[in-house]
Amino acid sequence: MNIGEIARRAGVSRSTVSYALSGKRPVSKDTRRKIQQVVDELGYRPSASARALANGRTSTLGLVFPPAGNHYTGMQLDFIGSVVEAAAAYDYDVLLSPSGMDSDRSFQRLLGERRVDGAILMEIRLEDDRVDHLAALDFPSVTIGRTARPEGGRWVALDHTALVQACVHHLADLGHRRVAFVNRPEQLLRAGYESAHRGLDGFTKAAAERGLTVRTYCCGDDAASGQSCVQRILHDDPATTALVTLNEAALGGLYRGLAQAGRHVPRDFSVTGVVAGRWAETVTPQLTAADVPAADMGRLAVELLVERLDHPDAPPRHHLLTPPISLRASTGPSGATPEADTRPGTTP
Amino acid sequence: MNIGEIARRAGVSRSTVSYALSGKRPVSKDTRRKIQQVVDELGYRPSASARALANGRTSTLGLVFPPAGNHYTGMQLDFIGSVVEAAAAYDYDVLLSPSGMDSDRSFQRLLGERRVDGAILMEIRLEDDRVDHLAALDFPSVTIGRTARPEGGRWVALDHTALVQACVHHLADLGHRRVAFVNRPEQLLRAGYESAHRGLDGFTKAAAERGLTVRTYCCGDDAASGQSCVQRILHDDPATTALVTLNEAALGGLYRGLAQAGRHVPRDFSVTGVVAGRWAETVTPQLTAADVPAADMGRLAVELLVERLDHPDAPPRHHLLTPPISLRASTGPSGATPEADTRPGTTP
């Protein structure tokens, strides 16, 4: 079922079959019809490997995602799904690459062995040697998140600073004066993960602006860590009345910790943060949060990468997203007043 | 940076370089060292496309997963992660393929264009034309879940029938007499999805054995659907005291619906089902459930597939998993008794 077989059965040369199928040179109506007939009859499809070898493009995008050691969050799942879908629309496949401890090995596979035409990097750091490496090679890539110096790169990122600031302002507007920040795990913060750092920056900045009394915490990516984190918070300052979190995976644990401490959300304690919308709605009360548009981000990332592949000279673009805070049911005015039960407003 | 370049710089022929690197024929110590030196110096890595073309193997596995339309569940995410990791251990990459409405198109890409050496299929149905198709072609594949006639196939599956039965027995043992079943969406049930069908079978069978009064429901894969599903349950039979669910994504909504109806879990109402452990622990109270070992399943699936690829004649194997129910905090004796608050037991 190779191109030679088709050529023979159609009584033409291999090159004619190739041109007939690709349309890169005109082929007479009759010949084309004959070839198409044989192709349909045998269900012939050109081999991806052979084509990739011949024209130097694999029609595959690499998606470099964090290793399973870090628990995955729902946001990442939505993201992966939308990347695959968007890539399919442009006729690209998606190759998954774990960027584990041994990030070199998988990088070598993707780039060294030329398995992909371009790559999308998730979970990047402010100083990210992978990004530098790709830039040095001029290898087509898009990052989800931005490094400390994102100029000249292609990326789509959340403005974590602004989002967390907005969360803090929202709480301050409701009268909260003692607020905690629940960050990603300490290990990630120390490693320089972008969201953890910029989120923290936004938090301290906004807290200073509003003159709030604050404490910041790192928290493992799971429910148990969230639960114990709340214990720490209430132990350190029992007068705390609200928290802001970036830690989607710990959210359930945070709620449990509060319930266990006898704090009712939102009457006694307000919770908000940056979380994918679909997951913000699974907890009770539903979380007032800046909804991470994971699906949009995946789609945009693919668009940027395809643009780079099709037009290597196009100037790099990027998208800095600042989704609004969706008011749901997890925040309320500080201090238990009778009005605490009337919600300030809700978006459907 | 191709093999010819290496050969020239090392002063040998291309074939010698190939043999030196693959070790498929002996090469003298000196020559090997010289070649290795040049390779290291230039950072040479053989092209995956060329190699794939030459030896007919792509070193890539296809992972056919459900389209984003159906919301992803946490279980699927863990699964994808473990597949990628296990595949890497065997030196395989993983190519994602959405099996959307247009399942033919992506199938054609994977098989027709020979992009992958084998495939893992998720979310299969009792009568699944994709499985039949692959079997007819004798294409190496492993399914997650089993069709109505799984003999002779390679698969790793949960024994949904037994798991749901165990859940029902657990509830019956606690004295519950009126129990509801919350299934996956109706659309999936009608399409013949395996888990939905076998789970339902197990439920009705066990309910009959214990003489329970039951009702079964289909429920969308999101929190809002879960919430309204509980409303339907309590409307249809307000005396219902427990439910069993397969629907991980609706879990948060189920809890919310119960809270809203004033039923306290587990004092007034017990909840259990089949859910990945990590997600069972994010809700409060933590869910007593048969923990889906998603990561193990991914690893096992890869093992089966690699075994098939390495030994085409090996007899097909499979794994039918029946994880035990982890007792957590969401089930309790029926009827509000003082002892309702003392938990029957907990596994760490």
Add this chain to the structure above:
DNA sequence: CTAGCTTCCCGAACCGGTTCGACAAAGCGA
């Protein structure tokens, strides 16, 4: 009738590896 242009197709080279058969040099026993 022939020069000049299209139109349509063919053959050959190439992409970058793998693999097979052959052959020269070296080793060894008779």
Add this chain to the structure above:
DNA sequence: TCGCTTTGTCGAACCGGTTCGGGAAGCTAG
């Protein structure tokens, strides 16, 4: 010293496509 095996390397063919240059046939214009 001759014949035989062993060891190490090479050249060529092949995998299945794409692409380029060129040539035959058909048509038009001079």
